[in-house]
Amino acid sequence: MDYLYNPYPSIKHTAFAKNGMVATSQPLAAQAGIEIMRQGGNAIDAAIATAAALTVVEPTSNGIGGDAFALVWVNNKLHGLNASGPSPESLTIDNVKAAGHEKMPTHGLTPITIPGVPAAWAELAKKFGKLSLKESLAPAIRYAEEGYPLTPILGKYWKLAYKRFKDSFTTEEFNAWFETFAPDGRAPEIGEVWKSPGHAETLRSIAESNADSFYKGEIADKIDDFMVKHGGYLRKSDLEKYKVEWVEPISTNYRGYDVWEIPPNGQGMVTLMALNIYSKLSPAIPENTKTLHEQIEAMKLAFTDGKAFITEENEMPIDVEHLLSDEYAEKRAEKITNEASIPEPYDLPKGGTVYLATADGEGNMVSFIQSNYMGFGSGIVVPNTGIALQNRGADFSLDPTHPNALKPGKRSYNTIIPGFLTKNGQAIGPFGVMGGFMQPQGHFQMIVNTIDYKLNPQAALDSPRWQWIEGNTVHVEPNFPNHLAQALTRLGHDIQPKLDNGSFGRGQIIWRNPETGVLSGGTETRTDGAIVLW
Known part of the structure; x- marks a missing residue:
């Protein structure tokens, strides 16, 4: 890479x-x-x-x-x-x-x-x-x-x-x-x-x-x-x-790379859905107000649907394949305007980790x-x-009509997700971010940083993060560029700088060069992270 x-x-x-x-x-x-x-x-x-x-x-x-x-x-x-x-x-x-x-x-x-x-x-x-x-x-x-x-x-x-x-x-x-x-x-x-x-x-x-x-x-x-x-x-x-x-991992192709996640009951699908939605909007250009706005809006849509539908796969009210389809991505991308919005769940098709x-x-x-x-x-x-x-x-929900309703012997919606990247059938490598509901957002940002912005593993991890919370509320790290925060505010986002208390996640990356076999890796500065080499 x-x-x-x-x-x-x-x-x-x-x-x-x-x-x-x-x-x-x-x-x-x-x-x-x-x-x-x-x-x-x-x-x-x-x-x-x-x-x-x-x-x-x-x-x-x-x-x-x-x-x-x-x-x-x-x-x-x-x-x-x-x-x-x-x-x-x-x-x-x-x-x-x-x-x-x-x-x-x-x-x-x-x-x-x-x-x-x-x-x-x-x-x-x-x-x-x-x-x-x-x-x-x-x-x-x-x-x-x-x-x-x-x-x-x-x-x-x-x-x-x-x-x-x-x-x-x-x-x-x-x-x-x-x-x-x-x-x-x-x-x-x-x-x-x-x-x-x-x-x-x-x-x-x-x-x-x-x-x-x-x-x-x-x-x-x-x-x-x-x-x-x-x-x-x-x-x-x-x-x-x-x-x-x-289980068979699930994936989406993002700008020529296959991004892999574990299927439900994990929330890795949220990452793939957000990447699909975002790919319908912006080309791979350097970070600016427009790209950040569209990234946040894509994540809102994907997360809203993830929380509404993800549980054990056989109890979901909608197929995984549909949520990862072009049809879904295009319909959700159409909901994104030039201003921040509060999305409703997708209309179902008729028929510290x-x-x-x-x-x-x-x-x-x-x-x-x-x-x-x-x-x-x-x-x-x-x-x-x-x-x-x-x-x-x-x-678990105690509402018996909710997809993630508690039942004996049932696995709940699970926040922890590992990620993996391949290209043309060859392994690029593993990546991940710990941190509750930040995890799919961290995966999304790491992939955009790596593929769109071509950052090396350590830079992809060090890049200031944002986290959508609810409604139009978005938390950003203290080192998030102020001019971008102000520009997003003008678009209707409620941007709130927050000190790092673990909420922005902690991740690691290892990429393999398919031609030389050389490994390159990054680890978090937000924790006591380390890479040990041989």
């Missing part, structure tokens, strides 16, 4: 390597991936090692009790893995309302869904890995047992979470969170060493049993016992039935994302295990 210019200088530079590359939000996790690669593992083994390490060294954003998705390039083919978990069988709209809730709560026992992370690691190792799961999880186990010093951004979000939780998590079921993540009655300080022996034992059990202990054995028993004691819904019987799903990217010298590449959602997730930790359980069920 040719890079034209870098208008946003960074303290980081695009990294280059030949034999291997791991890019993620924590240096120790990236190092774990390269360590496994040097031991004979491939990009898949490195992704597993990095992901497992991230549950230890960035627990503010992910954990063993979360969900995961992956796009894996192996033998010149892209494979999709959906390791998001469904709701427990006893979690029904009637039961939630009987407990006094008019909408799904965001924390506590109710929004907990079945974790998919351990099953994702095991399945990736089984299908594509060169090393055993036990070998790939060894660095993460070491970090949990020996401890590690907190990095600056990690320490910042850990302390913010503690301050928020200490006033709201006051009942008994939350005690284990404080025992695990605030053992001295406070959040650990930046530079202070934190250990999690229970986390190490859980990882060791997962490694030695290929995750069976988590879903059928001793760990499943501990989860079940805790849930029964405190009145939760998740049971061992739910865990025993869980299986990950291999962590991200990592890895690549090896053999051509294998992985785009992997896992999350507990909303930072530490539900706030529920299974005692003495290090397992912080996710709260993905918070996105």
Whole structure:
């Protein structure tokens, strides 16, 4: 890929390597991936090692009790893995309302869904890995047992979470969170060493049993016992039935490149829909008021439709193929005028998450994302295990007519999405942005930065971001060009500069030169991101 210019200088530079590359939000996790690669593992083994390490060294954003998705390039083919978990069988709209809730709560026992992370690691190792799961999880186990010093951004979000939780998590079921993540009655300080022996034992059990202990054995028993004691819904019987799903990735062609995402229940479709709409409007020209206005309006339309329709694919009221069609894109593009607007959902046709990217010298590449959602997730930790359980069920609707209505055994609309880019059937590489509903917006902006503006990976990440919130409200980073912000305001956008509190996402990119095999990568300056090379 040719890079034209870098208008946003960074303290980081695009990294280059030949034999291997791991890019993620924590240096120790990236190092774990390269360590496994040097031991004979491939990009898949490195992704597993990095992901497992991230549950230890960035627990503010992910954990063993979360969900995961992956796009894996192996033998010149892209494979999709959906390791998001469904709701427990006893979690029904009637039961939630009987407990006094008019909408799904965001924390506590109710929004907990079945974790998919351990099953994702095991399945990736089984299908594509060169090393055993036990070998790939060894660095993460070491970090949990020996401890590690907190990095600056990690320490910042850990302390913010503690301050928020200490006033709201006051009942008994939350005690284990404080025992695990605030053992001295406070959040650990930046530079202070934190250990999690229970986390190490859980990882060791997962490694030695290929995750069976988590879903059928001793760990499943501990989860079940805790849930029964405190009145939760998740049971061992739910865990025993869980299986990950291999899926066919979905894509759109954007200016000669194929952009790939995981199909629903993930929100990756929003990125593809927005790219399709935008491609009907502006040519690939440098950033200006017109292009930014049209990008924001395209994202509004795509997101409005995504929130209205995306859930498990077999329960969507409209086909994925139609939402990715030229007909859809053209009809939605016609709605965009020269002024900001508040869109309505499409008329139906009649009839903090962590991200990592890895690549090896053999051509294998992985785009992997896992999350507990909303930072530490539900706030529920299974005692003495290090397992912080996710709260993905918070996105279910209690309106039985809504496409994303809560049902037993159903997977909710899921915010975490990995991305991948190819051209003419050859891999360019993985990319991703963590950060809730910023993720498809981040994917969209990274692709436009890369393809339209021809920015190198680091510059594509460093470019000031915008985030559509609702209505005509758009948040922008402090370094967003003031003249463009003022011009967008004149078009009716409510532009609000915001300090970075994690809401603008954190991403990584690895591109491969199809001719030379040389890898180039970028990682976030918005977090403790690192690229480790081989």
